[in-house]
Amino acid sequence: MKCAPFDYVRASSVEETVKVLGEAAGEGKILAGGQSLVPVLALRMARPAVLVDVNRVPGLSTIRRLDDIVEVGATVRHSRLVEQPEHPLLAEAARWIGHTAIRSRGTTGGSIAHADPSAELPVVAVATGASVTVAGPHGSRDVDAEELFVSALMTSLDEDEMITAVRFPRPARWGFAEFARRHGDFALVTAVVTEVRGRPRITFGGVASVPQRATTAEQALADGKPATEVARIAAEEIEPTADLHGSVEFRRGIAAEMTRRALVQFDSEQEHSR
Amino acid sequence: MKISFSVNGERADLDVEPRRTLADALRDDCGLTGTHLGCEHGVCGACTILVDGEPARACLMFAVQVDGASVSTVEGLQGTDGELHPVQEAFVACHGLQCGFCTPGMLMSACHLLDTKPDADRETIRAEMSGNICRCTGYQSIVDAVERAREEMCAPAVRDSNTAAPWGATFPEE
Numbered sequence: 246m247k248c249a250p251f252d253y254v255r256a257s258s259v260e261e262t263v264k265v266l267g268e269a270a271g272e273g274k275i276l277a278g279g280q281s282l283v284p285v286l287a288l289r290m291a292r293p294a295v296l297v298d299v300n301r302v303p304g305l306s307t308i309r310r311l312d313d314i315v316e317v318g319a320t321v322r323h324s325r326l327v328e329q330p331e332h333p334l335l336a337e338a339a340r341w342i343g344h345t346a347i348r349s350r351g352t353t354g355g356s357i358a359h360a361d362p363s364a365e366l367p368v369v370a371v372a373t374g375a376s377v378t379v380a381g382p383h384g385s386r387d388v389d390a391e392e393l394f395v396s397a398l399m400t401s402l403d404e405d406e407m408i409t410a411v412r413f414p415r416p417a418r419w420g421f422a423e424f425a426r427r428h429g430d431f432a433l434v435t436a437v438v439t440e441v442r443g444r445p446r447i448t449f450g451g452v453a454s455v456p457q458r459a460t461t462a463e464q465a466l467a468d469g470k471p472a473t474e475v476a477r478i479a480a481e482e483i484e485p486t487a488d489l490h491g492s493v494e495f496r497r498g499i500a501a502e503m504t505r506r507a508l509v510q511f512d513s514e515q516e517h518s519r
Numbered sequence: 520m521k522i523s524f525s526v527n528g529e530r531a532d533l534d535v536e537p538r539r540t541l542a543d544a545l546r547d548d549c550g551l552t553g554t555h556l557g558c559e560h561g562v563c564g565a566c567t568i569l570v571d572g573e574p575a576r577a578c579l580m581f582a583v584q585v586d587g588a589s590v591s592t593v594e595g596l597q598g599t600d601g602e603l604h605p606v607q608e609a610f611v612a613c614h615g616l617q618c619g620f621c622t623p624g625m626l627m628s629a630c631h632l633l634d635t636k637p638d639a640d641r642e643t644i645r646a647e648m649s650g651n652i653c654r655c656t657g658y659q660s661i662v663d664a665v666e667r668a669r670e671e672m673c674a675p676a677v678r679d680s681n682t683a684a685p686w687g688a689t690f691p692e693e
Contacts, residue, residue: 246559253520253537253583276581283540283579284560296537298584324573344650345628346567346574428649 248286252295259305259380259409262297267382267405269295275407276300277320277355280347305354305409316412319354326353334373334419334439338365344429354408357393360400360455363431365423366411367394368450371458372437375413381406394455416440420510422503423450426490433490436479436503438466438511447475447507452485452500459483462504472512476504522586526551527595535582542566542577545592553593553623557652564651567624568592574631593623596630606630606668615664617655624651629665637673641666 256262266273272294276282285291299305305320308329315332326332326339327348342348342356342365356366357377370377370390377388382405390411393400402408416439423435435450445466447459462479470478480501487493523532526549533548542559545551545568557563559578566577569591596604606629609615616622625648632639632647639647644665645658653661 247540247543248538250536250538253581255583255586276584279579279581279584280561283581284562286538287560287578300584344564345631345647346564346576346650347561349573350575350579428646 246287248283249289249292251286251293253298254295255298256302258302259407262299262302262407263380263382263405265295265297266407269293269404271404273297273404275355275358278322278351279355280343280351281355281359281361299354299407311412313415314412315415316410317353318410319352319408321353323348323351323353323356332413332415334416334421334437335366335369335413337421338369338437341365341423341425341432341435347429353411357390357411358400358402358408360394360398361431362394362397362454362456363433363435363451365432365435365450368435368437368448368456369413370411371456372419372439372441372446372448373414373416374441374446375411377408378410378412379406380409385409387412390456391458397454414441417443418511418514420507420512420514422506422510424499424503434485434496434499434503436500436507438504438507440511445511447479447504449479449483449500452483452496457483459504466508472505472508475508476501479504520583522583524585524587525589527591533582537581537583539582540578541568541570541575541580541582541585541590544582545577545590548582551592551594555620555623557620562652563621563624564628565621565624567627567651569627569631572631572634574628591627593626596626604630605671606633606665609664609668609671610661613660613664613667615656615661616653621651621653621655625653625661629668632665633669633672637669639665639669644669 254265274293276296276298305318307318309316310331323339323342326335356364375390377393379386395401418440420438423432425432432451437448439446445463447462449457459479459482461482462475465478466475480497485496521534542556545554555565557565561576561579567574568577571588606626628651644662
């Protein structure tokens with residue numbers, strides 16, 4: 246349970262981080278909160294030659310409200326997301342991440358870059374139509390969250406790029422429901438219902454290799470179908486796989502119920518805002 | 520790599536390999552074996568310590584990351600003449616431990632909880648302590664202990680005197 250040796254670079258800027266990653270030519274990894282990376286290293290499932298520690302890079306740990314968008318810096322800890330008042334859906338989702346000692350270390354950029362399909366923040370990123378700011382050797386670019394996630398634990402980031410911030414639009418209203426076997430575990434199913442730019446979105450975590458939208462169910466919701474009907478359509482539309490945590494039928498059942506619960510919260514928000 | 524940090528208010532100067540976890544550095548280089556290592560990959564919570572007042576799993580941090588930081592471990596809980604911290608007293612009184620392996624992590628999590636949420640109810644305590652696994656007690660007595668410690672420490676009259684915490688100590692100058 247000890248990591249293989251690596252070179253350690255404590256980066257003092259985004260430029261330095263990108264430069265070191267480039268020089269490492271695919272053998273470098275960014276160390277942020279370390280809550281996913283360090284277990285992988287300890288189990289020797291990965292043996293990067295270089296770790297670039299971005300925890301002390303200035304300017305990456307701010308939360309900024311920009312009109313209807315909340316920009317979260319890459320090294321903002323989950324515990325701060327829980328406390329911030331600017332984006333209530335983000336706060337609720339962050340509350341479900343792991344345990345206290347994990348939330349106090351884990352970071353937004355790290356969770357998005359790790360791209361675990363059962364993790365909370367990637368689902369919220371897709372559910373809100375978030376944009377991910379990525380720095381590379383030739384400057385900065387913005388990537389839609391839906392295009393960032395390629396497969397389980399895989400993103401479209403190049404090996405010499407790093408996430409510097411994530412811009413989460415504030416949904417007009419939202420609902421969030423998650424089911425896990427034990428408190429703090431990764432989700433078996435997360436369902437997030439949002440209204441973004443006047444359109445409803447239904448997004449799942451834990452049912453596919455990336456956060457997945459149920460577009461037929463979204464249309465049914467836009468058409469005013471009742472919650473149980475929308476939930477049923479959503480659960481039929483997704484294609485979960487069976488694993489030791491549950492069968493396909495079980496996951497569909499949970500997905501339908503989580504959708505229904507998220508829709509209840511989504512609808513009650515509408516009443517509040519009226 | 521040379522690093523300097525504060526452990527329970529005392530300065531530590533170490534020369535460590537980058538891959539050395541903070542848990543191993545505390546136990547083997549600082550001789551502070553109170554921080555226990557269970558799973559060594561961030562699941563069990565036994566190695567929970569405080570870094571600059573925030574809880575962290577010492578097996579998921581590298582020692583080089585705490586250069587200049589202030590670390591608090593279970594050894595820092597006892598008073599200057601060796602008396603137990605109110606949280607430790609409560610664990611003794613409520614049978615909050617049997618084998619004691621998970622206890623250092625439980626104590627540090629409980630201290631952080633009572634420091635940040637002095638009004639925590641039983642449900643909050645259960646949620647906040649859920650990152651620490653115990654295979655002996657069945658948890659009821661641990662939750663009892665944290666509740667008892669909360670009553671001891673967080674009554675308004677004694678809150679200021681009893682929660683003069685070892686964490687948050689400033690980094691000692693040479």
